[in-house]
Amino acid sequence: MEAARNNPYLAHMHNGGNAATGGQGGPNEAFNALVPLSTTSAQQEAVENDACNGLTGRPFTQKYKDILAKRRDLPVNKQRQKFLDLIHKNQFVVLVGETGSGKTTQIPQYMVFDMLPQVDGKMIACTQPRRVAATSVAQRVADELDVKLGQQVGYSIRFEDCTSSNTVLKYCTDGMLLREAMSDNLLSRYSAVILDEAHERTLNTDILMSLMKNIASQRSDIKIIVMSATLDSEKFQKYFNDAPLLTVPGRTFPVEIYYTPEPERDYLEAAIKTALQIHAAEPEGDILLFLTGEEEIEEACRLLHARGDDLIRRANCGPLLIVPLYSTLPPNMQQKIFEKAPEPRSKGGAPGRKIVVSTNVAETSLTIDGIVYVIDPGFAKQKVYNPRVRVESLLVSPISRAAAQQRAGRAGRTRPGKCFRLYTEKSFNNDLIEQTYPEILRSNLGSIVLQLKKLGINDLVHLDLMDPCAPEVLMRALELLHYLGALDDDANLTDIGHLISEFPIDPQLAKMIISAPNYGCTNEVLSIAAMLSVPNVFLRPREAQRAADMAKAEFAHMDGDHMSLLNVYHAYKGCSEPSQWCWDNFLQLRSLKAADNIREQLRRVAAKSNIPLLSNDFNSADYYPKIRKAMTAGYFMQVAHLERNGQYLTVKDNQIVLLHPSSVLERKPEWVVYNEFVLTKRHYIRTVTEVKPEWLLDIAPHYYDLSGFPPCEGKRILEKIALKNALAQEEQETRKRKKETSEKKDKKDKKDRSDKDKKDKKDKKEKRDKRK
């Protein structure tokens, strides 16, 4: 109680924040005795053991007490005092804890009791890379603290803010906190920020880490905790000014690792063999097989079905449930991974088994219970960025040792498991890289650079990132933003740049939206932007490709794919039963719903930025051309020209590209804008719409300064038009000059005339006067 007397906030606490409600509750004495940034583990436990909730004044429920017992048992609780000591003495703490340590749920609560956010009005934030994690952990912690979700504990993710003025602990996606920082550069609403899953090194986490380091140097009152699951803690410690490290053991079961003695030539074949061998020889327990993509997974499932049936017949094995899993799979199909393994065919017969064949989605995003065996061929599709051609693409490549470890861990969540790696141990040690390259080294940074500018970080070259990005990638981003008019010649944010940065989408898309009012078509452009921001809406199941193509043709627009997307969106908004309608038309309902959500968000941003929401008369001949002009204002850097040999060449880069076969365009328009450059066996441009070369010169004259263009037909055509424009302009000017000269002459004549008139009048008057 000594501390309580010294607590300057105590009076406030007793009077306000902690009033008992309903008569049955009461103050939590231990809670009221807490002093910010000096609590002990014992004090905190006393607060939790009290009869009443310090945060609400209400008596604790039985449910609370049941959960509390389990929380006390978590590995992280044994280190509570150590953690508090570290955070009292340091601004940064790095915490490493494996699965099951309890760090994500407990550490933020320790911080709540230690910083007493209800006293100074500043919140504790805990960031997650994914939305589901933010919402589900917030719910769990609300239960643990015996409060209603959205009150003292809440979450904030895109499209959903579940917080209130009472919120002291907020779980949010890292992207959300970054957005907040764009309008509050010092994150002044927070007294502590906990960055969770930092080892994943997502783009947003990396930026956020840099930002927090920057903020910490300006705010000595803020505490920052970086939590990670890997043992690569030294890098984090070093980055955060030699921060102290706390290691918390996890709670998982051992996983035995097996390697192949020789390298496998065909990993798909090897994977299927291994799965069936496990089924034939290993005890009960489900299998998780990692493959790289949809097509491979469907193929593997077909083979497993065929050979599995054969095996079951011959070897009297139990029945198999084979389930594919990838993110674009419809939700009802995804649910299948939670089904139980099938029962034995006869009582006492061999047990059934579930085989989940999955992409990386099962590595971090989805947890499947009951997995005992993991098969890891060692490959995944990974994003790579080529700044030279400004293209992001997906490439099947070997995973890292950290990812392999993560995959193996999936076998030991419920009991001891086994992991079969389809590569040699030597290969694991010598060929695999230690960590997957962080996303920031594999991405186009256009949007990120704009965000950084908005965050008040101007010196990008000396930006303090954990892994600095390649200068060429930065250059490309700056170049793009400069051409869009978002940055001036000194790389400072312009008014346009401020506007663009308000939109949570690609800068080109945002530019298209803010240009739309010039063409009176904001509403339509918002719809197109939303449709371009979601995964492909068109489904094309292998068994119904023709029917799907026919359904798609119904939406085709002769101007191109963007207008077809607009047709789809309008039709979707007009249909009465979206679910049935989507099924009938081979459309992805999930994507359309997402598009609708995004459109609403974009509309709100536009309205807030005073961008008028306009539409042209649908029957006007200009309706579509005006939309295409607005698109050109955003995408003038992604234009291709059809050369006379029938090949498209991208403008300025002179890359040979093909219209993607998914395009609705049946003819080949001479000039097109494209949304995406797809790099597979060939170079494709996907989602394509016809434009006019005159527009390019009108709308983006700074980009279409032809002197810097490599020679090609497109350039010659543009030059001709430019010449014509120049001549026309000259002619116009000449005419204007002539008109001016003649006007001047007229004016002079008029003046002369009027002078003469005056003189005549005067003379006449004089004459009259004389006569008098």
Add this chain to the structure above:
DNA sequence: GAGCACTGC
């Protein structure tokens, strides 16, 4: 005439 790992504002 062909793909679409996964997130996120």
